[in-house]
Amino acid sequence: MLKHLFKLIWKRKKMNSLMMFEIFFSFLILFAVWTLGIYNYRNYAQPSGLETDNVWVAFFNFNAPNDTIKAEYKELVRQQLTRYRAVHSFAFTSSNAPFTFSSMNNNVEYNKKTTMSEIMRVEPDFPKVMNMKISEGRWFNETDKAGNYRPIVITRRLKEELFGNESAIGKTLGNGDGASSNDPKMKVVGVVDYFKHKDDFQKLSSCIFQPSDRWDDTMVMKVQEGSGAELEAQISKEVARLGKDWSIEIQQMNNMKSNRNNLVLVPVLILLIVCSFLVFNVALGLFGVLFQTISRRKQEIGVRRAMGATQGAILWHFIGETAVIATFGLILGVFFAVQFPLLNVFDVEAGVYLLGILMAVISVYVLVSICAFYPSRQASVMQPATVLHEE
Numbered sequence: 001m002l003k004h005l006f007k008l009i010w011k012r013k014k015m016n017s018l019m020m021f022e023i024f025f026s027f028l029i030l031f032a033v034w035t036l037g038i039y040n041y042r043n044y045a046q047p048s049g050l051e052t053d054n055v056w057v058a059f060f061n062f063n064a065p066n067d068t069i070k071a072e073y074k075e076l077v078r079q080q081l082t083r084y085r086a087v088h089s090f091a092f093t094s095s096n097a098p099f100t101f102s103s104m105n106n107n108v109e110y111n112k113k114t115t116m117s118e119i120m121r122v123e124p125d126f127p128k129v130m131n132m133k134i135s136e137g138r139w140f141n142e143t144d145k146a147g148n149y150r151p152i153v154i155t156r157r158l159k160e161e162l163f164g165n166e167s168a169i170g171k172t173l174g175n176g177d178g179a180s181s182n183d184p185k186m187k188v189v190g191v192v193d194y195f196k197h198k199d200d201f202q203k204l205s206s207c208i209f210q211p212s213d214r215w216d217d218t219m220v221m222k223v224q225e226g227s228g229a230e231l232e233a234q235i236s237k238e239v240a241r242l243g244k245d246w247s248i249e250i251q252q253m254n255n256m257k258s259n260r261n262n263l264v265l266v267p268v269l270i271l272l273i274v275c276s277f278l279v280f281n282v283a284l285g286l287f288g289v290l291f292q293t294i295s296r297r298k299q300e301i302g303v304r305r306a307m308g309a310t311q312g313a314i315l316w317h318f319i320g321e322t323a324v325i326a327t328f329g330l331i332l333g334v335f336f337a338v339q340f341p342l343l344n345v346f347d348v349e350a351g352v353y354l355l356g357i358l359m360a361v362i363s364v365y366v367l368v369s370i371c372a373f374y375p376s377r378q379a380s381v382m383q384p385a386t387v388l389h390e391e
Helices: 001-013 019-047 065-082 126-130 140-148 156-163 229-242 251-298 297-307 311-337 339-342 349-382 384-390
Strands: 056-061 085-091 104-111 113-122 135-138 150-155 186-192 209-210 220-225 247-252
Touching: 019 251, 019 311, 019 349, 056 229, 056 251, 065 085, 065 229, 085 113, 085 126, 104 156, 113 156, 126 220, 150 156, 156 186, 186 209, 220 251, 229 247, 247 251, 251 297, 251 311, 251 349, 297 311, 311 349, 339 349
Parallel strands: 113 209, 150 186
Antiparallel strands: 056 220, 056 247, 085 220, 104 113, 135 186, 150 209
């Protein structure tokens, strides 16, 4: 039966070419939507490694003439913040704190392996503020600054890129600037499993955490649950009194993360709406073509019924023909789709592409089955005497 249907459709390939191309383009659209959705969902399902509830980010501008004076100003801010019982902990960081629109990255080298990594400078209390869990080693402290090496904590992803299955603790890294660089070597003292720097939909980040410097003037602070605008205004007012040229802007990290997430979600939703509209139009066209095709084959249907074909046989015959037409369109679509994992396009895992192909194939078969069911059912209930009389 199936072999007969394939032969039948292949002989009518010119007649069915339009439907095949419609299914081909529908498959490509669905493949793009499913792949994008699966990629983002898999990333979103992984923990970010950061707790952003009740965490505020303060951006200071001290207008200090040099870093020495800025360090003194930062000490004044620390003393001021310790007076607030609602502020549980705080730490200065570089300007590329999580979920900001700032980034600082560089190449990192180890045994001729080079990879790009985000570099954040943080104070030792940073993991306490963000509730970050360390999986290997420890977090650096103030005493580590006195050593010959700069202590660093790296993320699991960076560890796998540079060291594979080896332990990273105690390994030293170059900074990517070559042997002539004056910067000290970096020694790994700890590894964290999860860390996302930009948003919840990105892959786990490759990142290096190293001790903060005097010029870092961004702060993350953990505040008491329920703290709001009143505490924010009080801190801003009191800190501004410490220096007449100072300015401070405080934002809630949850809002910052939501803004970054929206930058990913909005284009995906727009793409989903546009693709849904295109697929709906293709389905309407397919529905119309099937109706027209079946109406032209009334004589054939009448003969089949007169020779004993049941209503169910007629129904499944036309649904089967539509499925075979879809298969020809899908063969062409799958040929182009498998090039993405083979060529490693966009650096997305092959499993994501393959799952996207599978879901797109299932979606196309479901779509054509829905479109073919009603016209096929109309054909199956035709009475042979009536049809042959009309013909």
